[in-house]
Amino acid sequence: MKKISYLIVSLSILSTTLSSAQNKKATAPKTFPAEVARPKLVVGLVVDQMRWDYLYRYYNRYTNGGFKRLVNEGFSVENTFIPYTPTYTACGHTCIYTGSIPAIHGIIGNDWYDPQSKKNVYCTEDSSVTTVGSTPSSEGNMSPKNMLTNTITDELRLATNFKGKVIGISLKDRGSILPAGHAANGAYWYQGSTGNWITSTFYMKEVPTWIADYNKLKLANKFYAKNWETLYPINTYVNSTKDENAYEGKNSTFPHLLAQNIDKNFDAIRSTPYGNTITLDLAKLAILSEDLGADNITDFLAVSCSSTDYVGHAYGPNSVEVEDTYLRLDKDIEEFFNYLDKKVGKGNYTVFLTADHGAAHVPGFMKENRLPSGVVSDREIANKLNAYLNDKFKANNVVLKSMNNQIIFDHDKTDNGNVSFDVIKAASIEFLKKLDGLANAVDIAKISQSTLPEIQKKMITNGYNARRSGDIYYILNPNWFNGSSTGTTHGNWNPYDSHIPLVFMGWGIKPGATNKTHYMTDISATLAALLHIQMPNGCVGEPITEITNK
Template identity: 45%
Template sequence: MFKKLSLALCVLTISLSCKSQDVAVTDTIIDSYADNPKLVVGIVVDQMRYDYLTRFYKKYGDGGFKRMVSEGFNCKNNHYNYVPTYTGPGHASIYTGTTPKDHGVISNFWYDKEEKKQVYCAGDDSVAAVGTESVVGQMSPHRMLTTTFPDENRLFTQMRGKTIGVSLKDRGAILPAGHTANAAYWFHGKDQGHWISSTFYMTDLPQWVQDFNISDQAESYLKVWNTLYNIETYTESGSDLNTFEGGFNGKETATFPYDLGMLKETNWGFDILKATPYGNSLTTDFAIAAINGEQLGQDEITDVLTLSYSATDYIGHNFGVNSKEIEDAYIRLDKDLERLFNYLDTKVGKRNYTVFLTADHGAINVPAYLQSVKIPSGYINTLERQETFEAFLNKTYGTTEIVENISNNQIFLNREKVTALGLDLEAVQQRILNEQINYKNISKAYTATTMSSVNFSSGIEALLLKGFNQKRSGDIILVNDPGFISYMPTGSTHGSAMNYDTHVPLLFFGKGIKHGQTFHKTEITDIAPTMSALLGISFPNASIGQPLGFILDLENE
């Protein structure tokens, strides 16, 4: 009896001691996070050229872009350090701290040499849609090969810190949030107008998302889009009526105003919102609902919200970078940012959150407009180039089957056919390069062999190298002349190594950020290690960027 009592007392003492230690350990964990921001918000504005920040600056209020500049740090010479400058690679590179060479997202779509078909950067047939029956919900980050800084924050906090991704575009929500995200949500327009996800994250939408979807918030934006201010004051953009803009089906001219309710049926239903500033307003509404619904930033362990504003990209592609529509979109986005920051001030606390804002790429001025002001530019005659190339292949090799695919300015060879014809792969690559370099508006060409064996450290060649993935990229890489694009004659596009595509804003503000500005060159891959340094966590596993120590103000926090 005495032995049993002694044993019981011993077990009780040990148990109480362990519980005491657990409490102490938990307290230590919480204390270790106390100096970190409660919430990090990463904002990517799709297709935001750097000069949108300066060109429209006088039109902005004090609470959006100007607040970030006046309270935070402005990196004025921030560039992409690789090509191609597309949405998928851009979002992946911002959050992984590396380039397509390592993270593997070499484009939005690319030809998969193993599957022998075109694949989508976020497509995943192994998952099901949540919130819709459409295949647009079959998405995940599985094609991205490396971690993001939100992944590293999840690992560091033993999965206590949440990560939520939000964007109109699936890839804009999924790739930044990473592999361990609690959720990523994107907008399904058409006849639905709902925010959706996939079974990669969940089996059912949370109640707060269901409530948002049935609130008819999306439908409330199917109204007239007119300029926020008098159109005569929009002196930072071109004339409203011109020949350089696309417009909407069902409206004769690309001029204000646009009755979205009337135009909805001929412009893919709710998807019309994506090409208006209201798409960004809806994204802000949903982001605020996510902060509240997921209780982001409500404890001492850092959460991450990845937020991508996609409407600016759709508007730029449709109307061009010098349009009244673009100017109005950024004036209205500034208001949405102010609304978001005011909510964060109230919900999380002014000195409890950190924000960065950048873009996934810039955009070229409409070449037709550039031509009208005598700047070298134009459009690639893709059909003529293809016919000439096919004639060369038939004459040289007796078949066109030696080429398997041409996409993203890359030529993919059919390596089995090369072997069957008894040809040397490197010799074929070089001979095709020698042919292509003679074509109109091709300024440079490189083989995969060169990209795999030469370490370029400067110029466009260095950018090509960082965008080249040995397993996924093509056999010949082509570079078009500056100012020349393969695109429709209206609207803007992107993808090149030129400054109009690589130079994008980079703003930081909030907890742990100094006030200042610099013309020192920064690169897009510096963002993730900077945020990791701020949080005291591991850098993403393939990060090549450098922490921007000059923006961090850790001593005064």
């Protein structure tokens, strides 16, 4: 009995000892190296209007070093969605880099109506600054001042005590300025009237020599002289419809003749794949000239390829033009990655690729294939609603405009009329619901009381900024949009506009993929976790733990 009792006590002591050891091991603090490890360079690649399915639609035609390399060497977050509406360029670039939503960061569209100044506001306009790098024009009167929050690029500047460099590059001012943030070393965008890359006095008094020298080359002329032929024999473009269709933009037949633009129309480069080529060429030059990634203090290069958006708007997702643009962009990205490997070193940089929004199929193409679609007009919606309210309440043109899927009322009139504003809004909502193409309409101030599906309610709420948004939000039927009968656009809540690619590759990233739902707001939170820096000050996203948990 004594032996048995002794054995039981011994086992009890051993069990307690092992349990204690395991608990100590489980709660032991994580150890870090003497210095926090970070990549030498972070590169953000935003492909304007890139639908998620483009990663795979043309996959078999991509090179091994471009999009395929991203998917195979990187980590793809397959179900990444935009969490707000409307889904426009300025909002998307801002959301990616702030981790925030229009309700907080304030960029509710490419432009909006400001009730205080009673005028339209462009997202990056700033009358207090002027053009640098070219002749003065409104194209250079730009800054990030309308963005109310900071960005992950700003947080990197803060974390490195402003030693880490941040540069933004895009054909579009909004695609360069908003990602680069408030504290950037530079943001450069393309001036279509001269063919120069410019900035503003918000950043500097004069452009650096490498920008000035690059501008002298007028590279648009070089590409104009080549015209735009398909990269491969046109009969191999089996992922597209026939080359010419009435519902595509003007001059929709290959080859696209560009030589007539030499020294005349520098802006035309935007609507060709070559706009992406010169953008990525300038990005390489920025790495070389600014010594980005040359030391152990992390730098950040924010690049937006905008020509995909211009081509997409003109011809639509099923066009030969869009397919050729992505095949050419794939080669440009391959060359860019090869340059990063050589200059910064493979494994020394982290790159992520995403999009600011997607795009709907062209209504003409949809109808050709017996699929529902249609087009509405902001002007017609505003005019019809005004006529109805004038007739019903003798209200004198109380609707200022329809924009960003919102009705904006003239509050000087609605607040001083004989009929309450609530009555006017209720009548307007019932009228809007009866218009062709409109699925629903809601009083934004009372959206919590609406019967909208939760996803629509959430996205509208996230897109609503109390000082900048309108009064009524209207929802279009699937594949209906504000636009013309040719080409396409975006802006709605639907997956074709809100489902975007997101792939991380390089330093700190293990190959893989997840089909778990994540959001555009999670990008900055994930970067903050990877870099061990603070999230942007308006961030509502969460780190993608499939990437950050090693």
